[in-house]
Amino acid sequence: MDAQSTVARVDNISLLPLAVGESGKAKQSFDSDTWPKHVVVGTESKAELGVKINCVTNDFHPKNMSVMLPVQEGGLRAWMTIAGAWMIQFSTFGYVYSYGVYQDYYTRIFLKNHSPSSIAWIGSIQLMMPLALGLVSGKLFDAGYFHHLIFSGSVIFTTSLFMVSLVQPDQYFQIILSQGLGMGIGIGLVFVPTTSICAHHFKRRKALATGIVVSGSSAGGLVFPIMLNHLLVSKGYANAVRYTAYIVLGCLTIGNLLMRKPLPANIRKPSSPMIATFLKEPEYLMTIFVFFLMMYGMFFPVVYLQLYAVLHEVDGNLAFYSLAILNACSCVGRILGNFFADTYGAWNLLIPTTVIAGGTIWAVLGVHDKATLVVVAMVYGFFSGAWLSLSLTALGSLAQSPSEIGARTGLVLAIASLGCLFAAPTQGALLSRAYLWIRPIAFSSTLLFVAALLGVLIRSRIVAKKGVARV
DSSP: OOHHHHHHHIIIIIHHHHHHOSTTGGGOOOOGGGSOGGGOOTTOOHHHHHHHHHHHHHHHSTTTOOOOOOOOOOOHHHHHHHHHHHHHHHHTHHHHTTHHHHHHHIIIIITTTSOHHHHHHHHHHHHHHHHHTHHHHHHHHHTTOHHHHHHHHHHHHHHHHHHHTTOOTTOHHHHIIIIIIIHHHHHHHHHHHHHHTHHHHOSTTHHHHHHHHHHHHHHHHHHHHHHHHHHHHHTOHHHHHHHHHHHHHHHHHHHHHHOOOSSOTTSOOOOOOOHHHHTTOHHHHHHHHHHHHHHHHHTHHHHHHHHHHHHTTOOHHHHHTHHHHHHHHHHHHHHHHHHHHHHHOHHHHHHHHHHHHHHHHHHGGGOOSHHHHHHHHHHHHHHHHHHHHHHHHHHHHTOSSGGGHHHHHHHHHHHHHHHHHHHHHHHHHHHTTTTOTHHHHHHHHHHHHHHHHHHHHHHHHHHHHHSOSOO
């Protein structure tokens, strides 16, 4: 028996029972004098070898191990959680995607004494808060407070939405507090947990599961704009908001009841990831800046497409359905984008998707009749939907383990949320009361083109680091 094979047998066979031994056997230490002489090899003495083995067995002891959260693959519990997360996304972030209806209604009727830029702050705050709170909710999610976040966020969001129904015309700051800040905080507590939980239930189909969850927001963006456009005319502002709030309440209740954490309670949680270590990675820092640019430019059609269609005298009924068409195609894009991400890689698909979305924003200038409005809404909806689901998967791929996903995703979204905060007001200021549409459109699409170019650099660094092209 040669020296290397002897040590290999000690490392690979002898240590395993010590790590998982019965009734305290794992606590045994090795006395070098008890080892047979033929085990002492090379320059290592029996004492040195004994110390090495004692150190290894101590590392394997349950009290000293940093237990990795196991990733299960599917099952009833997992798919119930996906369904519940879909319901949460449908009724929270999906409602945010109906803000274009509010922007149009506020600009022309409810807050007509305020400029489009000032009104846009309402939607910007509402869209920014889910991302800004991503760092807080991500850290709490990693620490095990999943159900606490979902429940408290659901209560805050629903209560704030009912408060919106009580607002009177031209009460700008009441709308800012209830619709912008209140509803935004509610979404902020549930957004990262509902998307990050997929990685704890799935490994092989993680991207597809995430795509299904975020498609819920597209479905909400399909249903709520149609409801609001009809109810605002037939029932008035207060009742229109109140009716949708009851639907939100029911969906959030079902979602909370369906979702489950995948791990049994007796498995010790790993230590919280150190955020400072993330900021030492060049590709991660570049990702933060790229997502800031993307958030600054991506959502222009979501806020302004319906207003553009109305002011350019495209068929009134179809203009009111523009957001519904956009979000219907977005739902398909979110599922298909992540379906192919499992095969081709999230970053490989995110870059061209961003370029196409930027080009489609330019195409808004060509909207002049029913056909062009439908085509632009469908193309932008599909690729913006794919962009969102691919973005979340791409961020998750930067994590070294599932325990880092919430914190890494939350930190990027928190900083990038500043782009969402300033996007609509900046676009509204560029638009002005003279409605100079080319200025905000050129601004938004250019940001996406620059972000895509920087994304190529990030992808090249990730490929070099991982040694694989499918990233």
